[in-house]
Amino acid sequence: MANTKLYKGSLVTIILRLLNENDKMYGYEITQKVRQLTKGELKITEGALYPALHKLEAEGLLKVEVQKVDNRLRKYYKLTEKGETETINKLKELQEYIKNMQVLINPKWSLQ
Amino acid sequence: MESTMKRILSTEEIQFIDTYLENSDIVYADIRMEMIDHIASDLEERLTESKTLTFYEVFKDYMVENKARFLKGNKQFIKSADRFILSKFKQKIKSGTFVLLLIAFFGIIYFSLDKLSLDSIKNIIGYSPFFPLIPLFIIYFLLVDKFNLRRFSGIERLGFVYIAFFQFFNLCGILVHKNLKSSPDLLYVSILLSAEILLGFLLIKVSLEVLSHYKKVYKLTS
Numbered sequence: 001m002a003n004t005k006l007y008k009g010s011l012v013t014i015i016l017r018l019l020n021e022n023d024k025m026y027g028y029e030i031t032q033k034v035r036q037l038t039k040g041e042l043k044i045t046e047g048a049l050y051p052a053l054h055k056l057e058a059e060g061l062l063k064v065e066v067q068k069v070d071n072r073l074r075k076y077y078k079l080t081e082k083g084e085t086e087t088i089n090k091l092k093e094l095q096e097y098i099k100n101m102q103v104l105i106n107p108k109w110s111l112q
Numbered sequence: 113m114e115s116t117m118k119r120i121l122s123t124e125e126i127q128f129i130d131t132y133l134e135n136s137d138i139v140y141a142d143i144r145m146e147m148i149d150h151i152a153s154d155l156e157e158r159l160t161e162s163k164t165l166t167f168y169e170v171f172k173d174y175m176v177e178n179k180a181r182f183l184k185g186n187k188q189f190i191k192s193a194d195r196f197i198l199s200k201f202k203q204k205i206k207s208g209t210f211v212l213l214l215i216a217f218f219g220i221i222y223f224s225l226d227k228l229s230l231d232s233i234k235n236i237i238g239y240s241p242f243f244p245l246i247p248l249f250i251i252y253f254l255l256v257d258k259f260n261l262r263r264f265s266g267i268e269r270l271g272f273v274y275i276a277f278f279q280f281f282n283l284c285g286i287l288v289h290k291n292l293k294s295s296p297d298l299l300y301v302s303i304l305l306s307a308e309i310l311l312g313f314l315l316i317k318v319s320l321e322v323l324s325h326y327k328k329v330y331k332l333t334s
Contacts, residue, residue, distance in 0.1 A: 026149065027146060027149070027150050028149065028150045028153040028154065029153075045181065046147075046150055046181065046182070046185055047181050047184055047185045047188060050146065050185060050188065050189065050192075051185075051188040051189075051191070051192055054189070054192030054193075054195070054196070055192065055195060057192075057196070058192065058195045058196040058198075058199040059199065060199075064329055065329070066145075066329055066330055066331065069149075070120045070121065070152070070156075071120065071121060071122060071123045071126050072121075072126045072145075072148055072149055072152055073145045073148075073149065073330075074149045075145065075146050075149070075329075
């Protein structure tokens with residue numbers, strides 16, 4: 001299993017990216033999608049996922065809608081316009097981070 | 113190719129999970145709703161895969177594995193409700209309307225106090241801690257009762273905000289009283305009073321917005 005501490009700082013970006021790809025998603029669906037995409041390497045716990053979703057909702061990056069599905073109520077999360085802009089920013093930040101990390105862990109040093 | 117029929121939990125099984133969570137001190141309906149869907153989705157997957165296990169067996173195994181995490185999650189959910197209310201206050205305070213209203217209230221109060229006797233001012237100050245109780249009355253006794261709301265985290269957490277405001281207004285009242293007893297300073301009194309009144313209005317506005325959010329998301333009708 002992956003070192004979850006390394007992924008912790010990127011959780012919000014992962015959520016925003018998934019919601020950008022899909023019109024709307026619910027909590028369990030997000031955990032399963034991440035597990036499926038990473039072939040079981042990354043497991044997002046509900047203890048980390050829901051507070052992050054609620055924080056994004058409070059910040060106005062996500063909007064919610066509740067629907068009755070399979071005998072129960074389900075809360076779907078969707079990106080707001082502000083959320084769409086933030087997704088682009090967060091992805092840029094993450095790509096920059098990955099680029100810098102690659103330079104640091106795989107330096108092409110020369111003696112010149 | 114063999115197709116697998118997805119096992120869907122019945123209304124009674126969903127109700128069982130709901131009651132179990134409620135008995136485990138997860139009292140807020142909105143928090144339970146999201147937890148129920150998460151647990152039910154996982155149980156349905158396990159039941160679809162196993163075929164031989166019963167709902168109660170799978171539920172028991174699931175809870176042994178995850179109950180502690182869910183209880184911990186409950187506290188996080190409550191924090192999220194607080195954060196939601198706080199963000200509403202921040203939005204309002206940051207807006208230009210707030211500053212304009214503060215100046216307007218200050219002006220009105222300053223010139224009105226000038227025309228009042230010291231005893232009348234003391235009376236007004238004496239009642240000021242009760243300002244936050246007005247929205248409390250509106251929300252809890254009128255609207256909550258009208259819409260027959262169950263316990264929702266954000267709405268109930270507003271109660272703590274009312275208490276905090278009551279304490280703040282009480283402190284303002286004591287400070288103003290002290291000032292009036294020694295050397296009355298209308299400027300100082302007006303600033304405190306206008307801040308109190310404006311915060312009282314802000315509390316009503318935020319309370320109504322929080323209630324309207326829950327009404328909209330959870331489709332609550334009278």
